[in-house]
Amino acid sequence: xxxxxxxxxxxxxxxxxxxxxxxxxxxxxxxxxxxxxxxxxxxxxxxxxxxxxxxxxxxxxxxxxxxxxxxxxxxxxxxxxxxxxxxxxxxxxxxxxxxxxxxxxxxxxxxxxxxxxxxxxxxxxxxxxxxxxxxxxxxxxxxxxxxxxxxxxxxxxxxxxxxxxxxxxxxxxxxxxxxxxxxxxxxxxxxxxxxxxxxxxxxxxxxxxxxxxxxxxxxxxxxxxxxxxxxxxxxxxxxxxxxxxxxxxxxxxxxxxxxxxxxxxxxxxxxxxxxxxxxxxxxxx
Numbered sequence: 001x002x003x004x005x006x007x008x009x010x011x012x013x014x015x016x017x018x019x020x021x022x023x024x025x026x027x028x029x030x031x032x033x034x035x036x037x038x039x040x041x042x043x044x045x046x047x048x049x050x051x052x053x054x055x056x057x058x059x060x061x062x063x064x065x066x067x068x069x070x071x072x073x074x075x076x077x078x079x080x081x082x083x084x085x086x087x088x089x090x091x092x093x094x095x096x097x098x099x100x101x102x103x104x105x106x107x108x109x110x111x112x113x114x115x116x117x118x119x120x121x122x123x124x125x126x127x128x129x130x131x132x133x134x135x136x137x138x139x140x141x142x143x144x145x146x147x148x149x150x151x152x153x154x155x156x157x158x159x160x161x162x163x164x165x166x167x168x169x170x171x172x173x174x175x176x177x178x179x180x181x182x183x184x185x186x187x188x189x190x191x192x193x194x195x196x197x198x199x200x201x202x203x204x205x206x207x208x209x210x211x212x213x214x215x216x217x218x219x220x221x222x223x224x225x226x227x228x229x230x231x232x233x234x235x236x237x238x239x240x241x242x243x244x245x246x247x248x249x250x251x252x253x254x255x256x257x258x259x260x261x262x263x264x265x266x267x268x269x270x271x272x273x274x275x276x277x278x279x280x281x282x283x284x285x
Contacts, residue, residue, distance in 0.1 A: 001029040002125055003049065007041040007067070008056035008085065013109070017054055020114050028122060038062025042070060050080050051125045054105075057086035057096075068099035081121050085109065123179055130185065134160070134176070136169040143167075145185045149211060150196040151176065163213070188230045191220040198234045 006017050014034045021032055033050075035041035038059050045067075053071075057064040064084055071077050081102040096104070102124075103117045126133060130145045143162065152159040153173035160167040169176075173195070180187070182195070189195045190209055200211045206224050209217045219227060 001031055002051050002122060004030055004032045004052045004054070005035065005041065005044070005050040006032065006054045007035040007038065007059075007064075008054070009036050009038075009059045009061075010056070011036060013056070013085070013107070016109065017114065020111060021118065024115055024118060028126075038064075038067055042067060045071060045075060045077075049077070052102075052121050053080055053082045055082055055084055057084055058088070065095050065099075068096065068101070072099050081125065083117060083121065124181075132160075132180065134167070134169045134171070136167055141167060145180070145187075146197075146199065148197055149200050149213065150194055150215065150217070151187070152194040154193065161215075183230075186234065188227045189223050190217050190227055191223060198231065201231065204228075204231050 004021065006014050008014050008017075014036065018032055018034060021030065033044070035044065038061050042062060055064045055067060064086075068082060068084075071080060071082070078100065082099065083103045083105060084096055084101050085105045085107060087107040102121060105113055105117060123133075131142055132145050132148065133140065133142045135141070143160070147162045149161045149163065151173060152161070156170055156172055158169055158171050158173060158176060160169065173193070177195070182189070186198045187195045188198060194217055196209060196211060196217060200213070201209055202212045203210045206219055206228060209219060209227075211217075
């Protein structure tokens with residue numbers, strides 16, 4: 001469910017935006033809250049998170065710039081998408097920039113302007129939250145990103161593979177990924193034609209990546225460095241253990257300490273451990 005807040009001391013504007021949202025929600029599950037004072041909204045922000053915020057700049061008690069600072073700096077919230085609203089735009093541009101607004105709407109608000117921004121915001125929220133929506137054969141599918149093993153593109157046709165089904169849609173990888181926060185969703189690009197979900201990576205080398213279902217993907221040179229960095233970060237971040245680099249020179253040290261030679265491959269690799277117990281190897285050839 002997308003949580004939306006509207007904060008404006010003009011009751012008519014609040015009612016207008018609420019009507020637009022309900023008119024154009026297109027089957028999305030939404031919850032809309034309206035606040036007519038900045039102080040009231042500030043108190044609500046301490047208790048709950050809003051995915052999308054329509055925030056008036058000029059209000060009588062607490063202006064939108066102060067509230068933007070409160071959201072980003074005091075609450076440390078950098079994920080809520082703020083859409084500022086005002087009849088005065090240019091004079092606030094520099095002040096608003098520091099709070100990373102998603103967009104700005106000039107008053108009086110035109111329906112077509114609001115609709116365009118609202119749709120873009122919803123698409124981004126759904127992508128970041130883990131829902132991937134696409135159309136195939138006149139049917140709209142909404143699939144959790146965590147269930148997708150990989151994307152594979154071929155010109156203007158993309159294959160979307162889950163554990164139980166394979167979908168196809170007419171698009172490009174670049175167009176699909178413009179709707180997805182790839183870092184947050186856990187995907188890495190290995191080649192211009194495909195990207196894999198880190199959750200399903202069984203082995204990783206700078207030449208080849210294998211998924212748990214046995215699918216294999218060649219790692220293209222232009223994507224090699226970033227893919228390796230992302231994979232290392234993912235293993236560390238998930239708490240499954242920690243990664244440390246070893247190389248051929250340490251093979252002899254391992255043998256001196258009575259450890260089996262086969263534990264340390266001759267090529268450079270990553271040793272995945274939990275505590276001091278080796279759990280697996282990921283070679284980098």
